[in-house]
Amino acid sequence: MLFTEDFLHYVWKFKLLDFRNLQTTEGEAVEVIAAGMRNFDSGADFQNARIKIGDTLWAGNVEIHVASADWHQHNHSNDDAYKNVILHVVYRNNQPIMLPNGKPLPTIELVNRISAELYGRYHQMVYGNQQIIPCEGTIKTVNSLSMHNWLTRVLVERLEKKSVTVINALQINTGNWEETFYQFLAANFGFKINALPFELMAKSLPQSLLAKHKTNALQIETLIFGQAGFLEDDFAEPYPLKLKGEYSYLKKKYNLVPIEKHLWKFLRLRPSNFPTVRLAQFAGLITQCNHLFSKILEEQTVAGLRKLFSTIVVNEYWDTHYRFGVVSKPAVKSFGNTSVDLLLLNTVAVFLFSYGKHYQLHSYTNRSLELLESLPLEQNHVVNEFKELGVKAKSAFESQALLELRRSYCDLKKCLQCGIGNEILNTNR
Template sequence: MLITEDLLHYLWKFRLFERNNLQTTDGEEIEVFSAGMAHTDGGPDFQNARIRIGQTTWAGNVELHINSADWNRHGHQTDGAYNNVILHVVYKDDQPVVMHDGRKVPTLELHNRIPEALYQRYHQLIFSNQKFIPCEGSITLADDMTMRNWLTRVLVERMEKRSAAVLEALQVNRGDWEETFYRLLAANFGFKVNALPFEMMAKSLPQIILAKHKNYPLQIEALIFGQAGFLEDDFADEYPRKLKDEYQFLRTKHRLQPVEKHLWKFLRMRPQNFPTIRLAQFAALVLNSNHLFSKILEIKDVAALRDLFSGAQVNPYWETHYRFDAQSKPAPKNMGAAAIDVILLNTVALALFSYGKHLQKQHYINRAIQLLEYLPAEKNHITDDFVNLGMKITSAMESQGLLELHKSYCSHKKCLQCAVGNKILKFA
């Protein structure tokens, strides 16, 4: 058998080994009342176990190794953190374990106690060469409730990780949630391709400056396009000429330094997603919603959230343009439903979760998760592969959970730390 310590941890934690006539390697009878709590930091693997060995019931720690000789190889014999180990659980007992005070550590050998069917399922998960995920041939063994509960948990793990960056930005912004949300929103307005220049533009143009000009649409548009680096050229059209004139004055007034224009990407993009159009939509949203994050905190209805973004009307100039001085066929340029849903998913839900975590207010965290439950599922090559395995993905909560499941568990073959993997193994 190919045995890993992860498998031993799993077998011990859930007591899935053969327990009839359980004895130490010295022949003393063993009864496990509690396997203890798994411990991932330094020290023994399980803490606060409760085990009867012979006539004595012990409370203490349990250490696991593939071979008992690993105890000495890892230097435990001289480490005081292991003095309270009451049982050494190994796959193979190949060397007696003696502490520095001469005490022999009781040892339980699991060789020949691992159910063959369970091992075969484990071997198939960990060592087979699947194309997508380890359990792609058996994922349907996990019932809907197990899958849903686990996806909710890994979704929260995903949001916890992502919120760390938001809370770090909050510190940089000295606790200003409006500025933090404004920068997060800007980065997500650029989607992946233009996220960096959008974020740089927002950092170079603090929201407090925009607030001073909130009643002057042309000045807001001039500040945003100017700081994005798009007003350095000479223009034929009247609208960009006016923007440039306004920006030259405002740039001097506020001592602004624009982002370099070459950072923005147009290549292989649909014209609807050109950075010029995204900047126009961003300007419209800034004009439409003062103290945007405060408004979002007050809005509990998803339809009202969508209306907040869809109500932002871009300057009429863009109805017939995708770039300055380049006229095109008339087409609406306001944010579409799909684009709004992406912003709600990546910006609003994340901000609500981060806000709730920062203030330790669970109802904001719940609102974030409920928002993801309401939004449609994302469609990408990972979710498509899960669908091909027979999974039904109906919401962004499920698609986000699956993305995290694939990234943090499936890709690293952490099947024993996964509720789906556990369910499959227990079918053995």
């Protein structure tokens, strides 16, 4: 048989072996009262197990190996973390393991105790020639409740990972949630292609500084375009000339250093997604909503959250421009529903979850999940591939979960750590 220790961990955890006449290699009867809790840190694989060996009930740890000789190869004999091992579970006992007192380490061998059917499903899943995911041929057989429960757990895992990034940034910003949210919001305004220059611009222009000019839309626009590096050129039109003149004053007043203009990407972008348009929309949002994160925390409805972003007013100059100095056909540069949904998904939901987790306020983590449930399904190749396999997502809640499932479980073939994989492998199916 070809498998890893992970498979034996799975078999032991869910008691999927044949327990009839179970004995140690020394011939003592074994009864597994409790398999123990899986340990992912240093030390034995399962802790706090309760095993009856002969007439004695033991409480301690269980170590699992494919071959008993692995005990020495992993240097467990010289590691104090393995002193409390009460049972050695191996697929094949190829070398007796002796304790320091000269007695053999109680060992059970699993040869002929694992169902060929279970192993066949495992082998096909992990070593098969699947094109998309390991369980692509069977995932559609998983019942809807199990699927929903596992996707919920995976989504929470995804949000927890993202919250670590948020909290790390929060620490850099000395606990200032408004500043941290402003920086992440800016990065997501640039979407993937211009996320970095947007983030650098925001970090060069603190939200607290913008707050000083909250009643002057022109100065907000000046500071944002100036720090983005777009006001270093020569202009002929009144609007950019006015911005440049104003920026010259504010730059000296606050000792500002703009980012490099060449960092911004225009190539292969639709004009409505040009960074100049996005910056104008960002300026409109900052002008409209000072201390935006506080407003988000207060807003109880999804409609209210959406309204914060969907009513952005952009300077009329951009009605006939996509770039400075280049006139275009008239078109209002409103912030579309798709863009609003992306900000709600990638910024607002993440920050509500991070805030709730940081302060242990479940009302905010629940609001994050409810927000994702209300957002429309994302369209990407991962969602489409799962749809082909019979898993049809209905909202951003599920599409985000599928992205995490694919990246953290399917692509790494962690089927034995996956609730879906466990159900498929379970011999009771």
